Each structure stands twice: as structure tokens, then as C-alpha cells.
Amino acid sequence: MFSLINKTLVITGGGSGIGQAISLLFAKQGAEVNILELNQAAAESTVNQIIAEGGKAKAFACNVADQQSVKEVFAQFSKVDILINNAGIAHVGNLENTTEADIDRIYNVNIKGTYNCLYAVTPIMKAAKGGVVLNMASIAATVGISDRFAYSMSKGAVLSMTLSYAKDYLKENIRCNCISPARVHTPFVDGFLAKNYPNNIEEMFAKLSASQPIGRMAKPEEIASLALYLCSDEAGFVTGCDYPIDGGFIRLNN
Structure with a gap:
């Protein structure tokens, strides 16, 4: 089960944390892993680990906030079976101590970065008559969390984009879901x-x-395991869903 042999993965922010755990697991399951990272050294480190373990992987320096940069990278792929929009940044603060620059920075990476990769991958997946997209949202998209004004805004947008994209590309056989981790x-x-x-x-x-x-x-590997299921053929009936993986945070914090 959950084989990714002959599948091509593109993941943003795969150089550390959750993205690294996903990259390593997907490679073990047979996927060819392509990591888009602002920190190319971190991406190369993950790639080297995958190759040392017998997998296939490449690293690409890319600022997901820059659409031209994203387009240039995606132009190098003959196919993309799976896209995981994992790259993201955080911000701590309420409305009053969130500056315009803070909002712009969060928007450009978390929202525009996700949009840019969706925009670049869609023609590739349409030509292949199918594909899988997984976006990284957060519990902050659906519950109020103190001092996370800008971050919550961005993750709410990721959740909304997930639903809209899943609906629009049903007939193209493109599935799209998101994961909402707690800490x-x-x-x-x-x-x-x-x-x-x-x-x-x-x-x-x-x-x-x-x-x-x-x-x-949570452990990054636990998030990766859920990602593997959602991107596998076994989840072929799953689209337009948000999956909290939160240790009970949303439903049991009472």
C-alpha cells in the first residue's frame, strides 16, 4: 500500500521540518522528489540524504513568492504527479502590532506562494489528465489563536484556496486537500x-x-504519514477536505 513508484513529487520548503519529513518518506515509497527551497543548502542536505538511502531527488533554488522564479522551475518538469505546498512563514502578533510589512511578507509567501505553485502546476496536471495537490494549512485557519493575526489570515486563505481549487478541477481529475497541524x-x-x-x-x-x-x-513524521495517505492512490476518493492533525486541539480543548 501507499506506493509512489513512478510518481514525481514537487514540494516547497522541503529542506527542514515537516517538508523534510515528507520528502524523506515519499522518497522511501518510491517517488522522485523535487525540492523547491529558498534555502538551497538545506534542500541539498535533504537531497543528499535521500540519495544516500537509494532514492531519487533534486534541489531547486526558488522563491515561491516570485512567480517568474516558480515558472522557470516548473518548466523543467515533464510531469508532476504530486504537488505539496508546504513552504510557509510565521508571525507572532495581534492586529495592533502587525505592520503592513508583516502582512505583505506573510501574504507573499503563504498565500501568493501557494497560488504561484498552483498556477504553474495546473497546465502540467491537466495535460496528464490528473494529479494530486496537498496544501499545508493550520488549525489557525479554523480556530481563534491569540497573537497570530497575520498567520491565521494566511492559513485561512490556504484552506479556502484548497476548497475552490478542488471544486474547479474535479473534471480534470485533480484532487486537492489540505492538512491542518497543531504545534x-x-x-x-x-x-x-x-x-x-x-x-x-x-x-x-x-x-x-x-x-x-x-x-x-506532533512529530514531523506523523504529519508526513498523513500526507502520504492523502497523496496516494488509496485516497483516490478524497478531495476538497481539510484534515486536522492536532492532538485533539480543535475538538477537545474545552
Whole structure:
């Protein structure tokens, strides 16, 4: 089950965290992995690990916020069976301490970046008479979270784009879903704690972990496993859905 042999994956932000976990797992399942990254060194590191384990992978330097850059990369692919829009950035702040520059930065990566990749991949998938798209949303798309004004805005847009795109391309045999994680223990979390809470990292880590009713953060590999299912042929009847993977955060935090 869940074989990706002869499948071509394009994933954005595959150099670390969730994107890296997805890249490694999909390669193990037989996919040819193409990583689009602003941080090419991180992408190359993931690619080298995949190749060392006998898989196929390539890295491409790409700023997903730049449509021309995205188009140039996608022009190099003869086919794309799976697109995963994983690249994203965060911002901490409510309305009053979110600047115009903050909004623009979040919009350009999280929203426009997703749009740019959808725009580039659609003709390729239409020509192939099918494909799978998976977008990375967040629990912040559907529940109110303190001090995440800009980030929540962007992930709400990702969820809405997922539904709209899934509806529009049903007849083209293109499936589109999104995943909404709660907190995931990635290098981003460690960096966030080191920057904002240098004197009580362990206490804040425990607090963030406890905000999920299950009592811990997710592992990137757990997100990757859900991604694998949704992008596999076994999920052929699944489209236009948002999948929370949240340790009970949405339904059990009462």
C-alpha cells in the first residue's frame, strides 16, 4: 500500500521540518522528489540524504513568492504527479502590532506562494489528465489563536484556496486537500523558543506541548504519514477536505 513508484513529487520548503519529513518518506515509497527551497543548502542536505538511502531527488533554488522564479522551475518538469505546498512563514502578533510589512511578507509567501505553485502546476496536471495537490494549512485557519493575526489570515486563505481549487478541477481529475497541524516539534519551534524565551525554554516547551489535549507536540513524521495517505492512490476518493492533525486541539480543548 501507499506506493509512489513512478510518481514525481514537487514540494516547497522541503529542506527542514515537516517538508523534510515528507520528502524523506515519499522518497522511501518510491517517488522522485523535487525540492523547491529558498534555502538551497538545506534542500541539498535533504537531497543528499535521500540519495544516500537509494532514492531519487533534486534541489531547486526558488522563491515561491516570485512567480517568474516558480515558472522557470516548473518548466523543467515533464510531469508532476504530486504537488505539496508546504513552504510557509510565521508571525507572532495581534492586529495592533502587525505592520503592513508583516502582512505583505506573510501574504507573499503563504498565500501568493501557494497560488504561484498552483498556477504553474495546473497546465502540467491537466495535460496528464490528473494529479494530486496537498496544501499545508493550520488549525489557525479554523480556530481563534491569540497573537497570530497575520498567520491565521494566511492559513485561512490556504484552506479556502484548497476548497475552490478542488471544486474547479474535479473534471480534470485533480484532487486537492489540505492538512491542518497543531504545534509540531520542528527546528522552527526550537528557534522560536530560543529567541523569545531564552531564560525559560523548558518551561515554555512544556506549556506549548500541553496546549494539545494529547499532551505533546506532533512529530514531523506523523504529519508526513498523513500526507502520504492523502497523496496516494488509496485516497483516490478524497478531495476538497481539510484534515486536522492536532492532538485533539480543535475538538477537545474545552
